[in-house]
Amino acid sequence: MxxxxxxxxxxxxxxxxxxxxxxxxxxxxxxxxxxxxxxxxxxxxxxxxxxxxxxxxxxxxxxxxxxxxxxxxxxxxxxxxxxxxxxxxxxxxxxxxxxxxxxxxxxxxxxxxxxxxxxxxxxxxxxxxxxxxxxxxxxxxxxxxxxxxxxxxxxxxxxxxxxxxxxxxxxxxxxxxxxxxxxxxxxxxxxxxDATRYRNLTQLLHRLRRPTVGDRIEHGGLASLLSETLPGLDEDVVEKVARNLHDLDAVRDELGRLERTDTALRTFLTSYRGYLSGVLRTSAQAVSRELEVLAQRRRAAGDAAQRTSELRTQEEESEARLETLREEEEAARTDLAALHDSHAYRSLHELSEHRSTVEAVHTAAGAAFTALSNAHGAEEGAAERLADGVEHLGSRLAELGTEHRELLTQAEMAGLPTGHLGEAVALPRTVRSQTVETQLTAPDGETHTVQQRSVVRVDTATVQDGLGSWQLRPGHALPDGPTLASALRPAPQPGCGVTAEQVERLLTTIALAPAAETAAHDAVYHDGSWRLGILSGRHHKADA
CATH class of the missing domain: 3.40.1140 (N-terminal domain of mukB)
Incomplete structure (x- = not known):
């Protein structure tokens, strides 16, 4: 169970x-x-x-x-x-x-x-x-x-x-x-x-747990029960307790005084408590404000500490990065020194110098090509002007030839001598070079076709000599213009074929012949010198 x-x-x-x-x-x-x-x-x-x-x-x-x-x-x-x-x-x-x-x-x-x-x-x-x-x-x-x-x-x-x-x-x-x-x-x-004392204690426990212990207490047996089980008191303890009993009156008076003091203090404290409450309230409010300020400053300090920690971390990272960069710089310097000492770098340096030389040559070639282009343009212009001058000179000589023939005819019709008029002057031309096309490559790689015109040489000396033969020969001088005009103005012979207007025109032409000769001479001389200058310049350009 x-x-x-x-x-x-x-x-x-x-x-x-x-x-x-x-x-x-x-x-x-x-x-x-x-x-x-x-x-x-x-x-x-x-x-x-x-x-x-x-x-x-x-x-x-x-x-x-x-x-x-x-x-x-x-x-x-x-x-x-x-x-x-x-x-x-x-x-x-x-x-x-x-x-x-x-x-x-x-x-x-x-x-x-x-x-x-x-x-x-x-x-x-x-x-x-x-x-x-x-x-x-x-x-x-x-x-x-x-x-x-x-x-x-x-x-x-x-x-x-x-x-x-x-x-x-x-x-x-x-x-x-x-x-x-x-x-x-x-x-x-x-x-x-003490074993005896402990034995008495356990005996007391045994007695107190008995079911009948309550009956003994009710009948006043508790004192005898405790006396039976507990050890006796020491005499000094009994004497001390007795002495305290004699002092009960004094203790009672002291107790009354203390009670009155307690009443007075309670009355005072009732009023003083309100005062203290106000003081404490004011102090508490001040403390509360200070605590708020303290909390704010603690938060600020915490933020500053966190910021300081972050900055320290960044500083450490920066120092580590700086150290790494210094090591990389040192390694780069070492590599650069080794590169400078290497054959490849020297070859690169020589290549750079060659590149500079090539660039200078390219620049010079560009300038030369530009000069050549300008010279060719000038040559083309000069050739065109020369061709125009030769054409003009030929036209002029043809006109002079026509006029010369007319003068001869008029002189013959007038019965004048024609020996002093000389022979008609032709324009002797010699082709020096044919038209040539040349392919030129510019510095930029572009190909240009350059065409050189054919060059015609005019024998200006022969022309000058022919024109000079038109001058009046010694012994064949004619009368001056007015005198000759007066001699010719009388009624002309019928059937001679020369009119008065023709005579006037012939006389005018004869008067202007020296000036025309001089102009033709200057034109031929100028055109020849200009042509020689162009040719000389072209040869110099070709040599360049």
Whole structure:
């Protein structure tokens, strides 16, 4: 048979816990495979435990098995009524058919160190029962290990063997004797070194847990109960308490004075509290404003710190980049020096010089081609002017020939001598060169066709000599114009064929002949010199 664990419910704390200093307080307790409990754990609230449940649920049995049994190990005092009906053998074997049975009882205390940390102390007993002997023997242990965390009392679905318990908690922390168990619990849990005093304490606990303790309190037996269980007071303590009793009147007067002072202070504080509230409100507002300013400055400082961090990162990146660029510059300088010393660079330098020379030659060729083009244009113009001059000279000589023939005819018709008129002058021409077309390539690669006209040479000396023969020869001088005109104006001979108008025209022509001769001579001379200059220039151009 097992007890429903839901029947025993610890009540929660109703209020805040009081300060407990550093002493131990009940924290947890548990029953493992003892009586009708398979496995039950109880949690204490600030050292207190309240069990609720129906009658027969096992509340009293749970307390009998745990406290104060685990404090003194006295199995004879398990029964709270003092009748001795509850024994370990009965708890372990009643209602069970097992030959041997092992169970555990344990309680955990928790204290606080000076540093504020928790410390724990676990008191427990392993109960081994044998049906053949009808006995149950306890093995007590005291350890700082915590059940369920550092110490597990169930192993493989069965209670932990005692031998394994000794290995875990240590053989020095385990004993089969109750007196040795009490000698460990008294100093470690309560700080009591007097065995008699600790024995009186446990006896008081046994008496206080009896069901009839309430009756004794109601009948005034509490004082005698405490006298029976607690040790007597020291005489010095009694004397000190008596002296304090004599001073009660003075204490009462002092208490009254303090109460009046308290009333006055309360009245004063009621008014002063409003003043302080205003001052505090003003101070709080000022503090609030300062806090806002502080928050703004902290944000600004945070932003500045972040900006500083970013700038430092950028600076580091820039320094790294600068170092890399310096290394690259050094490598580039080394490569440049090696390039300058290389044969390819020298060849490139020579190529650059050749390119400059070629460019200069190209420029000179362009200038020469331009000059050649200009010279050819000038030559074409000169040739055209020469051709025009030769044509003009030929036309003029033809006109002179015609006039010469007319003069001869008129002179013959007039009966004048014709010897002084000389012979008609022809224009002797000689072709020096034929028309030639030449293909020229410009510096830009474009091909130009240059056409040179045929050149005709005029023998100007022969023309001059012929014209000079027209001058009047010595001994054949004619009378001057007016005289000759007067001689010829009389009535002409009929049938001579020369009219007066013809005579006048002949005379005019004869008068103008020297001027015409001079003009023809100048024209021939000018045209010949110009032609010679052109030819000389062309030869110079060709040489260039």
């Amino acid at each position: 097992t007890t429903d664990a839901r029947a025993l419910v610890p009540l929660p704390r109703s209020g805040p816990a009081t300060a407990a200093g550093t002493r131990f307080r009940l924290h947890r307790a548990g029953i493992q495979n003892v009586w009708q409990y398979d496995e039950q754990e109880f949690a204490f609230g600030d050292g207190r435990l309240l069990l609720r449940g129906k009658n027969g649920a096992g509340k009293s049995k749970a307390l009998e098995m745990l406290l104060p049994y685990l404090l003194d190990g006295d199995s004879r005092a398990l029964d709270a009524t003092g009748t001795g009906r509850t024994t370990l053998a009965w708890l372990m074997l009643d209602g069970f058919e097992q030959t041997n049975r092992l169970g555990y009882l344990w309680v955990e205390f928790r204290g606080t160190t000076d540093g504020g940390d928790h410390r724990h102390l676990t008191l427990g007993a392993a109960i081994r029962a044998s049906r053949s002997t009808q006995k149950a023997l306890p093995t007590f242990f005291v350890t700082p290990l915590r059940v369920g965390e550092d110490l597990h009392l169930v192993e493989g679905g069965k209670p932990l063997p005692v031998d394994r318990l000794k290995e875990i908690v240590g053989s020095d922390n385990i004993t089969d004797r109750a007196v040795m168990h009490r000698s460990r619990v008294a100093p470690e849990l309560f700080g009591i070194t």
